[in-house]
Amino acid sequence: MRRRLINSTLAVVLVVIAVFGVSLVIVETRTVSTGAQERVNSEAVRLASIVDGRIIGHERISAEILADQVGDDRYARIDLPDQAPIEIGTQPTGDVIRYTANGGEGEQVTVEESRSAVTREVARTLLIIAAVALLAVIAAVLLAVRQANRLASPLTDLAETAERLGSGDPRPRHKRYGVPELDRVADVLDGSAERIARMLTAERRLAADASHQLRTPLTALSMRLEEITLTDDPDTVKEEATIALAQVERLTDVVERLLTNSRDPRTGSAVTFDLDEVIQQQLAEWRPAYRSVGRAIVSSGKRHLRAVATPGAVAQVLAALIENSLMHGGGTVALRTRVIGNQAVIEVTDEGQGVPADLGARIFERAISGHNSTGIGLAVARDLAEADGGRLEMLQAQPPIFGLFLSRSPVKRSVGEEPEHTIR
Structure with missing residues (x-):
């Protein structure tokens, strides 16, 4: 591409120089020739007027007296009536420029100049034009090289950026080149890189969140199925199967929630529901795990509170907090409900040592954990709540x-949206 740009620019410059250079040469040649002829004419007329004046004044006319009136590179011949011709200078040979002027007293003055002087002047003019043309060609080549580099280098960078995007490196370069069209392409590539980066991040988060959030429901479901296999009591089997089916429904809700958040984290399905139902469901689900390690999980506080949120999301948030207390806390875990203004609050606490001071400000960041866990549970819980x-x-x-x-007031919806559902 660089070579094509240089060749095309150079071709345009050469055409311009050829067209205008030839025209300028023709014009200058004619101008020089015309100027030389006019100088010869003017000198002949002037010399004739001098001779006229001397004849009228009866003054002597000779070559010595008129020699100063004729240029060194010119020849003059004065033909006087009844007198021998007077010659001044050396008569040129070959092609000459000649002019004859007639005086008022019957004399004739002829001035000649060799055309070689005109040829030398034309040659000097052509040399100057050629030098200017050469400088123009050199300047055009330098400008073409600079312009080619200015256009070709950005295209090479953009090609590398596109190749990097195709190879799975979505980092935007944020590099601009001062050319509007190329900057527009760079903007599009950077925007595509950012979108690809967001999609890759969403996929990685989906995989991490799924592995974390599905582990607990699957473990609980496995425990229920083990209980079914170890008992022969039909009532126990029915009870455990009913609980297992409820856990399957919650597991389905977890999967749907993960998929929804992976597409658009801002998408919610908030409804008005009773917090006691979600809290009791979590207590029933986690009591076996706490009982197996000799710990208890209880609830207290204000009853029959209603909140506006997604029940499945609230259950996942509470499950993350309860599991966090099971893994890292100690003693009894308590779920307390209370009201602050127009908000319902569910507090989860335990009797353990708490959060280390160095992790307090970063506890909700992904991959932050003080006990070698995944470090994504609280981050996911916060995203679900928000x-x-x-x-x-x-x-x-x-x-x-x-x-x-959680808010206790239904979210105000604009005209045309579906009304909010209520879970009873």
């Missing part, structure tokens, strides 16, 4: 108290 307009905060580090804040 998706429904709530928030998850650490209210106290030692002993640890986490608070889930």
Whole structure:
């Protein structure tokens, strides 16, 4: 591409130089020739007027007297009536420029100049034109090389950026080149890189979140199925199967929630529901795990609170907090409900050592963990809470108290949206 740009620019310059150069040569040649002829004419007329004046004044006319009136490179012949011709200078040979002027007293003055002088002047003019043309060609080549590099280098960079995107490296370069068209292409590639990076991040988060959030429901479901295999009591089998089916429904809800968040984390399905139902469901699900390690899980606080959120998302947030207390806390785990203004608050606390001081400010960041766990449970829980307009905060580090804040008022919907459903 560089070579094509240079060749095309150079071709245009050469055409321009050829057209205007030839025209200029023709014009200058004619101008020089015309100027030389006019100088000869003017000198002949002037010399004739001098001779006229001397004849009228009866003054002597000779070559010595008129020699100063004729240029060194010219020849003059004065033909006087009844007198021998007077010659001044050396008569040129070959092609000459000649002019004859007639005086008022019958004399004739002829001035000649060799055309070689005109040829030398034309040659000097052509040399100057050729030098200017050569400088123009050199300047055009330098400009073409600079312009070619300015256009070709960005295209090479853009090709490398596109190749890097295709190889799975979505980092935008944020590099601009000062050419509007190329900068537009760079903007599009950077935008594509950012979108690809977001999609890859969403896929990785989906994989990490799925592995974390599906582990607990699958473990609980496995425990229920083991209970079924170990008992012969039909009533126990029916009870455990019913609980297992409920866990399957929650597991389905977890999967749907993960897929929804992977497409658009802001998408929520908030409804008005009773917090007691979700809390009791979590207590029933986690009591066997706590009982197996000799610990208890209880609930207290204000009853029959209603909140606006996604029940499945609230259950996942509470499950993350309860599991966090099971893995890292100690003693009895308590779920307390209370009201603050227009918000319902569910607090989860235990009797363990709490959150280390160096992790307090970063506890909700992904991959942050003080006990070699995945470090994504609290981050996912916070995202779930915020998706429904709530928030998850650490209210106290030692002993640890986490608070889930949910709105008690239905979200106002604009005209045309479907009305909010209510779970009873």
